[in-house]
Amino acid sequence: xxEEKDNSVNRPNRRNFLKIGLITGGSIAAGxxxxxxxxxxxxxxxxxxxxxxxxxxxxVFTADQSHLHDFEMPPVSxxxxxxxxxGKKFVMVLDLAKCDGCKKCTEACQxxxxxxxxxxxxxxxxMRDAETTxxxxxxxxxxxxxxxxCTKVCPVNAxxxxxxxxxxxxxxxxxxxxxxxxxxxxxxxYFNWNHxxxxxxxxxxxxxxxxxFPRKIGTVEKCDFCPEMIRQGKMPACVSACSMDAVYFGxxxxxxxxxxxxxxxxxxxxxxxxxxxxxxxxxxxxxxxYYLPPKNRKYPKPDINDDSNDKKETHHMEMKGMNx
Amino acid sequence: MxxxxxxxxxxQEIETLRNDxxxxxxxxxxxxxxxxxxxxxxxIWGLYCYIQQLRAGLGVTAMRNYVSWGLYISTFVFFIGISxxxxxxxxxxxITKQEWRRPITRSAELLTFVSLLFGGIMPIIDLGRPDRxxxxxxxxxxxxxxxxxxxxxxxxxVGSSVFLFLPMIPDMALCRDRLTICNTRFQKFRKWxxxxxxxxxxxxxxxxxxxxxxxxxxTIIIIPVAVSVHTVVSYIFAMxxxxxxxxxxFGPYFVAGALYSGSAGVIIGMWVFRKxxxxxxYITRRHFDLxxxxxxxxxxxxxxxxxxxxxIPAYKMATAEGHLLTDLFSGSYSTVFWILQFGTVLLxxxxxxxxxxxxxxxxxxxxxxxxxxxxxxxxxxxxxTLLHPFMPIQEVPGDWSSYFPNYIEFSITAACLAGxxxxxxxxxxxxPMMAVWEVEEGIHIEHDxxxxxxxxxxxxxxxxxxxxxxxxxxxxxxxxxx
Numbered sequence: 162x163x164e165e166k167d168n169s170v171n172r173p174n175r176r177n178f179l180k181i182g183l184i185t186g187g188s189i190a191a192g193x194x195x196x197x198x199x200x201x202x203x204x205x206x207x208x209x210x211x212x213x214x215x216x217x218x219x220x221v222f223t224a225d226q227s228h229l230h231d232f233e234m235p236p237v238s239x240x241x242x243x244x245x246x247x248g249k250k251f252v253m254v255l256d257l258a259k260c261d262g263c264k265k266c267t268e269a270c271q272x273x274x275x276x277x278x279x280x281x282x283x284x285x286x287x288m289r290d291a292e293t294t295x296x297x298x299x300x301x302x303x304x305x306x307x308x309x310x311c312t313k314v315c316p317v318n319a320x321x322x323x324x325x326x327x328x329x330x331x332x333x334x335x336x337x338x339x340x341x342x343x344x345x346x347x348x349x350x351y352f353n354w355n356h357x358x359x360x361x362x363x364x365x366x367x368x369x370x371x372x373x374f375p376r377k378i379g380t381v382e383k384c385d386f387c388p389e390m391i392r393q394g395k396m397p398a399c400v401s402a403c404s405m406d407a408v409y410f411g412x413x414x415x416x417x418x419x420x421x422x423x424x425x426x427x428x429x430x431x432x433x434x435x436x437x438x439x440x441x442x443x444x445x446x447x448x449x450x451y452y453l454p455p456k457n458r459k460y461p462k463p464d465i466n467d468d469s470n471d472k473k474e475t476h477h478m479e480m481k482g483m484n485x
Numbered sequence: 486m487x488x489x490x491x492x493x494x495x496x497q498e499i500e501t502l503r504n505d506x507x508x509x510x511x512x513x514x515x516x517x518x519x520x521x522x523x524x525x526x527x528x529i530w531g532l533y534c535y536i537q538q539l540r541a542g543l544g545v546t547a548m549r550n551y552v553s554w555g556l557y558i559s560t561f562v563f564f565i566g567i568s569x570x571x572x573x574x575x576x577x578x579x580i581t582k583q584e585w586r587r588p589i590t591r592s593a594e595l596l597t598f599v600s601l602l603f604g605g606i607m608p609i610i611d612l613g614r615p616d617r618x619x620x621x622x623x624x625x626x627x628x629x630x631x632x633x634x635x636x637x638x639x640x641x642x643v644g645s646s647v648f649l650f651l652p653m654i655p656d657m658a659l660c661r662d663r664l665t666i667c668n669t670r671f672q673k674f675r676k677w678x679x680x681x682x683x684x685x686x687x688x689x690x691x692x693x694x695x696x697x698x699x700x701x702x703x704t705i706i707i708i709p710v711a712v713s714v715h716t717v718v719s720y721i722f723a724m725x726x727x728x729x730x731x732x733x734x735f736g737p738y739f740v741a742g743a744l745y746s747g748s749a750g751v752i753i754g755m756w757v758f759r760k761x762x763x764x765x766x767y768i769t770r771r772h773f774d775l776x777x778x779x780x781x782x783x784x785x786x787x788x789x790x791x792x793x794x795x796x797i798p799a800y801k802m803a804t805a806e807g808h809l810l811t812d813l814f815s816g817s818y819s820t821v822f823w824i825l826q827f828g829t830v831l832l833x834x835x836x837x838x839x840x841x842x843x844x845x846x847x848x849x850x851x852x853x854x855x856x857x858x859x860x861x862x863x864x865x866x867x868x869x870t871l872l873h874p875f876m877p878i879q880e881v882p883g884d885w886s887s888y889f890p891n892y893i894e895f896s897i898t899a900a901c902l903a904g905x906x907x908x909x910x911x912x913x914x915x916x917p918m919m920a921v922w923e924v925e926e927g928i929h930i931e932h933d934x935x936x937x938x939x940x941x942x943x944x945x946x947x948x949x950x951x952x953x954x955x956x957x958x959x960x961x962x963x964x965x966x967x
């Protein structure tokens with residue numbers, strides 16, 4: 162699907178621009194020339210195609226596909242993971258008009274991060290603001306707030322805000338006090354209450370705050386905007402999994418966000434045209450995740466009275482009292 | 486001749502006091518042994534549960550992702566609240582020179598020390614990674630409210646230990662001097678302990694002077710420290726955006742709640758020690774009456790802040806806050822909420838307003854309700870807020886969307902409570918539960934006052950006689966010529 166889109170007239174340049182930008186950030190950080198997996202996949206299908214890439218020292222050059230090969234990035238150091246990617250300000254845009262509540266983002270996220278099924282780092286809520294208003298699906302990742310209530314209260318700096326806007330957790334430092342969990346107004350954080358299941362293939366993986374495994378008991382985890390993927394020039398798992406193109410990801414400094422189809426938009430324009438907003442703006446947390454309102458929806462609205470789950474509760478605005 | 490009999494009576498009175506207060510020490514009766522045995526069973530069972538929690542993780546508790554703070558944190562707030570007793574009774578009554586404080590200061594200070602000790606343990610029990618506790622030292626961030634708690638609780642703990650220990654020094658010297666038979670190893674240990682703790686106290690004028698001076702300094706320091714402690718304990722909640730916690734009145738609300746539950750705790754302690762060690766002569770009905778007035782005043786302050794805490798948001802019913810309040814007022818927590826409002830706010834005000842309500846037994850019952858209610862109230866502050874997040878609770882495992890502590894949490898908490906009782910019991914078997922020298926001082930002051938009154942009446946009578954004689958002398962000559 163990606164290759165097809167690459168052939169369209171206007172889009173590939175923008176997309177490559179973003180991709181190369183991401184690659185540069187990643188390669189400078191990793192100190193190595195990074196050729197992403199996306200390129201190597203293309204090589205298998207059509208060899209002999211010239212590709213333009215950045216070198217480590219910032220030079221642009223064109224090379225044949227066959228000269229490019231996969232590069233496994235070594236995990237970044239703790240200091241590097243805490244510093245983040247220089248010059249970037251990552252943002253996510255979620256188009257509620259497009260989201261049909263299929264939860265492919267959640268599934269992709271769980272597969273990517275090897276999370277247990279009860280943990281939805283990106284969770285799709287069925288929302289209705291008032292009884293008289295229309296229901297809609299509301300996917301919610303971590304908002305990576307610029308005024309994060311969670312990192313403020315951490316007593317040991319185990320959860321931190323990076324220069325590229327991402328909020329991460331160092332599960333080798335976390336003492337498990339759960340102050341961040343009670344501080345987060347969006348119920349984004351999950352705690353490892355029990356011994357986490359360790360996948361045999363991951364048992365010997367070196368830990369870095371940029372990936373949340375191996376998990377550790379008694380520590381907190383949450384959506385991390387897939388920094389490992391970003392360093393490889395790829396989109397976070399939820400973005401590329403969205404078949405409705407409802408999730409956009411990009412760099413605020415470049416004012417560009419891209420969706421799963423590889424279509425890149427001007428962020429400011431996208432927000433302006435669609436009256437983009439941020440959830441619970443009045444809390445002042447300054448989220449890095451924007452929403453486009455659910456107008457002219459292209460999907461059946463969520464069945465808000467679905468009783469398939471006893472514990473399911475509708476949006477608090479329309480609730481008269483919470484049953485427990 | 487008269488003065489000598491007075492001195493004799495005084496000495497006798499002091500001797501009785503010393504016997505009464507040192508009497509219970511080292512009396513290991515059958516009941517004491519059963520009591521300690523029961524406490525040990527509870528503690529050992531709690532330890533076993535804690536080991537289970539350490540091995541399998543906090544998943545063995547009833548806490549889940551929404552209610553990630555439960556009984557442990559509620560109990561932490563409660564114990565820290567009880568620890569405010571010592572400051573109030575001891576420091577405030579000392580600083581205002583209330584004579585009647587003398588027999589109750591020791592038990593109040595002890596209650597502070599012990600509840601603070603176990604209160605401080607509660608958040609450590611609640612940690613997911615207690616093995617990493619040293620990260621607090623290596624990576625500590627002073628911007629975190631939890632760090633403020635650690636700093637202020639440690640300061641308060643050191644302060645209240647000194648505050649407990651300082652007035653014990655003359656009593657330790659007394660114990661040291663009175664323990665003459667040192668045959669067994671245990672007696673030798675006690676002798677060594679008292680000698681060590683007396684710090685070479687001889688009762689010289691300069692020693693008394695220094696003790697008084699340091700007590701005054703500590704009294705002044707400990708009050709703001711105590712206020713700061715419960716203020717920052719409230720900040721771990723108030724510094725979040727959560728409905729119900731996002732409140733500017735939380736600091737004073739917690740301090741008031743702490744003071745009134747703490748002083749109610751002191752009354753329970755007074756009643757128990759009075760009964761157990763036959764101290765009716767020293768801890769009188771008057772003490773209960775006066776403490777009852779203090780609790781009444783504090784309950785009124787608490788009621789006032791309680792009104793502010795609930796009435797202001799309830800009038801506005803802002804979205805998220807409104808849902809929490811609806812749940813508290815008429816939802817799943819309404820029964821507990823209204824029982825607490827009635828039992829811990831209205832009832833104490835009614836009962837303690839009448840002199841009959843301030844009699845020992847009545848006040849004991851009221852105070853037990855207050856203390857138990859204060860504990861439940863902490864729970865109602867912590868848990869319902871966590872069950873009312875901004876995001877709706879949807880499609881989660883069933884046990885995430887409700888909370889009631891399970892046996893692991895109850896057992897560990899009960900073990901901590903048993904720990905408090907055990908330390909107090911052991912303390913009372915080694916050290917006097919009344920500050921002997923302070924009560925002595927009171928007797929001296931009383932005696933001096935009586936002597937002074939006697940001398941004054943005598944002098945006034947003499948003067949009156951003199952004046953009368955003078956008048957008679959003045960008048961008589963005038964009469965004679967007539």
